[in-house]
Amino acid sequence: QKEVEQDPGPLSVPEGAIVSLNCTYSNSAFQYFMWYRQYSRKGPELLMYTYSSGNKEDGRFTAQVDKSSKYISLFIRDSQPSDSATYLCAMRLNIGNEKLTFGTGTRLTIIP
């Protein structure tokens, strides 16, 4: 079993829809959770980060963490064609451990 599982997609939704992206993880020691967006042939760009259970909102993006279920989500409201990219979840253990564990990435296409 992989430490982090993420549905690879591809996922296609119409413009304006709400998108839900999810990751599950097996290691309860993960404490810090991130979402990266990666456009084709570019480096990953940090979108959201959180380190506690609950929701964190930034514009059209909401990150949700449920540590009891070992489940994290990223919601995108009012999706735009420019949101078309691969979304990677990533997580980290405690302070002093710099290694990130990534999910496999979900490829998202927003259809105009």
Place this chain on the structure above:
Amino acid sequence: DTEVTQTPKHLVMGMTNKKSLKCEQHMGHRAMYWYKQKAKKPPELMFVYSYEKLSINESVPSRFSPECPNSSLLNLHLHALQPEDSALYLCASSPLTGRLQETQYFGPGTRLLVL
């Protein structure tokens, strides 16, 4: 300056060549990373430098040789690579604040093709 830069953007090399990838950041970050990313896969960690010292080597073959000349620069020296080493090589940096909210910032990558 809030970005990580990488040169070259593209590189084609033969299996007998020696080449180097370069990464630079001027954010004062004290940790720098090399990742390898194959198509439709997540980044795989190769090396981590913390305070200019190699702190993590993920059992990478010796044909990849990292170097951190100073806190802003990170190099990856390539020698006798194999075609399966063709990939996007990503550099990242992080502040090393010692806080839990530590995040890594990625460069655009160097797309490497080994013939």
